[in-house]
Amino acid sequence: MNLNYLRVFIEIARRGSLLEASTSLSVPNSTVGRHLAELEKELGMSLVIRNTRHLSLTEDGKELFERASHLIDNISEIENDILYQNNGLTxxxxxxxxxxxxxxxxxxxxxxxxxxxxxxxxxxxxxxxxxxxxxxxxxxxxxxxxxxxxxxxxxxxxxMAIPSVIVGSPNLIKQHGMPKSVSEMAKAPCISTLHALRSNPWHFIDHDEKWYTQNINCRYRVDSSSMLISAAVEGVGFAIIPIPFCKDLIEQGALTKLELDMKPAPLxxxxxxxxxxxxxxxxxxxxxxxxxxxxxxxxxxxxxxxxxx
Known part of the structure; x- marks a missing residue:
């Protein structure tokens, strides 16, 4: 069996398209089609079903892909390792x-x-x-x-685990007080993420390195760290922020770090x-x-x- 033909077939099966396979392999689309046809001729079986909308594998094609994909991956890895030893990464x-x-x-x-x-x-x-x-x-x-x-x-x-802190603006703390425990955060106005990370509940670690969660009152949620930090400085709510992102603001007094009975989970x-x-x-x-x-x-x-x- 020609391994180049097999490599092309595996790429077609993964991409679901001759065109996408040709792009991935950086070879002309006509070459991909020709190699597929040669492999089918060599094996004496149809491997793909073509129609105007999409390409799918026949039962023989599915079996070949299942049994040969790992082989091709291993061969590619061996080739890359040998090239790396001789010429560096490729x-x-x-x-x-x-x-x-x-x-x-x-x-x-x-x-x-x-x-x-x-x-x-x-x-x-x-x-x-x-x-x-x-x-x-x-x-x-x-x-x-x-x-x-x-x-x-x-x-x-x-x-990496980036240590984080819960912060609030001086005006926010003046209005709502300074929470001292994780349980107090449930009633405090908070800022959190919308889709990125987990917005609610917040995760904490106690002195014995045990994990805890606390549901919070998220009145403002965004998927941008810069918007989250700006809202915290404005006094919209308390926020968990990685230390490197708020270090200067804490030193300048724009944000105040809360000292709770547990530390927030790192990023x-x-x-x-x-x-x-x-x-x-x-x-x-x-x-x-x-x-x-x-x-x-x-x-x-x-x-x-x-x-x-």
């Missing part, structure tokens, strides 16, 4: 990152990685909210969350992979992201000693 990395997070924390890291690895091409997609942990056609997604992930089956690598940053077959180039990029995060946190944190890794 191939394409598709990464998804939350928009504000990428601009503020990782833009220089990704550009530097691309510059130092000319054999690697990078496709980076960004979103205004926390990205879908499992995206199709992405090698790795960088996500953030508070608390434990809902899906324990995720192939996830924790990169977890993690890399999520579609499966456990992670290429060398993707691992290398994720490692650079992890190093960058640690450097930035140590430069900006008010409480470096409280970092939870």
């Amino acid at each position: 191939g394409k990395i598709k990464i998804a990152i939350p928009n504000e997070f990428s601009a503020q924390w990782l833009s220089e890291c990704l550009a530097s990685f691309a510059n130092h690895n000319p054999g690697v091409s990078i496709d980076c997609s960004t979103s205004m909210v926390s990205v879908d942990p499992i995206q199709k056609d992405v090698d790795v997604s960088i996500i953030y969350l508070r608390g434990k992930p809902d899906d324990s089956s995720l192939v996830m690598q924790n990169l 977890q940053v993690a890399a999520v992979f579609p499966n456990r077959k992670i290429s060398t180039r993707t691992r290398s990029l994720v490692d650079e992201i992890r190093k960058t995060l640690h450097v930035k946190i140590n430069q900006n944190s008010l409480e470096t000693h409280s970092l939870i890794i």
